[in-house]
Amino acid sequence: MDRLGRLFALLTERPVSLHAAAVLRIGYGLIYLLFLLREFPHRNEIWGPGAPWTPALARQLFDQTGWASVLTLSDSRAWFEFCYVTALAVSALFLLGWRTRVMSILFAVVVVSFHARAIFMGDGGDNLILLMAVYLVFTACGSRWSLDARRLGRRATPAGGPPSSGGTLRDELRDVRKTLATVLHNCGMFVIAAQVCFLYGAAGLYKVQGSFWGNGTALHYVLNLHLFRPWPMLSQMADGHAVLMAVVGYLTVLVQVAFPFVLFGRLKYPVLAVMLGMHAGIAIFLGLPLFSGAMIIADTVFLPDRFFLHLTHLWSVRGGRVRDAVQVPVPPQK
Structure with missing residues (x-):
């Protein structure tokens, strides 16, 4: 209970x-x-x-x-x-x-x-x-x-005013509307997270069943698909490192299968970093920036609010330092 x-x-x-x-x-x-x-x-x-x-x-x-x-x-x-x-x-x-x-x-x-x-x-x-x-x-x-x-931030009234009665029908309807919006939002975010987990889990399990992913040669065939080869020289150069491509293939399968099971611990951050690198590689080597961008954005659903607040703080601090560096001092008046 x-x-x-x-x-x-x-x-x-x-x-x-x-x-x-x-x-x-x-x-x-x-x-x-x-x-x-x-x-x-x-x-x-x-x-x-x-x-x-x-x-x-x-x-x-x-x-x-x-x-x-x-x-x-x-x-x-x-x-x-x-x-x-x-x-x-x-x-x-x-x-x-x-x-x-x-x-x-x-x-x-x-x-x-x-x-x-x-x-x-x-x-x-x-x-x-x-x-x-x-x-x-x-x-x-x-x-x-x-x-x-x-706009809502500009309309916000300063704190400290008289508290509302909270017993009127209007206040009750407002509370119901707020609760309903919260439930819909939370369910929507949970569904998005579940969708990403299903996507990665299904992709990893399908790869496990393939013989090319099992013997480490899947990326060799991927890099030689003419329809997905925007930079032939770059693909040929990567294909020349057979051991590295096999390791990357095994790591891809491992991370995708393990993705739904590491979301509630600190391991999700290195896993998300590996996913970021994987999708960047897909965008560059296979010429699929739309797919890679959509997947990278979907992965951000697993980052907490404190992560984005920390990035915002770092950005503001960096911007303040830049403004201080370029600011020209005004000489004192005599």
Whole structure:
């Protein structure tokens, strides 16, 4: 009963990982904004009326899969351009944290619509961004490092005023709303953490079943895939160190399988550092920056608020030292 009571208090009394939720909002908003800007010259061939996968074909698939997309509401080019500009604006506003409750819903609609419109062109990174966009709707991802937080901070009244009665219907409704928002936020963050654990655990277990990962030659074949070889000289140079590649392959499998079991101890920090290096290698050697960025941002859900507060403190101290160094002393007046 005590454990159930502590679990209930954890879910209802205090929102957890508000800074991590803000990092998720900023990260995924920035990644999707850059993604849309990168594909801007090719937007019509991927999602527009001029795509080989026409809106009519997409609607036929929606009847079978249950997907939906605002891009297929009309076949006109003007409607598509309006949707694309709106998606850019929504991604930017979601990144900045302006009216985050509304923008999080619109951002999820944008991601789902673009993903469903060209569902055969996505990869693991697109799937993860889609899931995270839906999960972030239920979180208080605009409570920190956002325009909403800045606006609420300016409106905050100084402490020391007369306490409210707390017995009115308005106060009770406000408490219920606060408790409901806290429960939704905490459940959303727990679901995000569970999603990342399932992802790593499943990836590691699938690798264990493969013979190439067992004999240490998997990365050799990965580095020789022509579709995922943006820097051939760099891939060839890395492939020349067979022992090192075998060690990296074994370490990758070990870390992914052990990931869900080290999250409640200090071992999670070196494991997260190894994951960071692994995804950086995927982005450089395989040319998958979108997937790597989505995974790196997802990993931040396991970092506590004190970690981000410490980084903020170091940043402010460093900024203060820089300002003091460049400040020109004013000579005293005679």
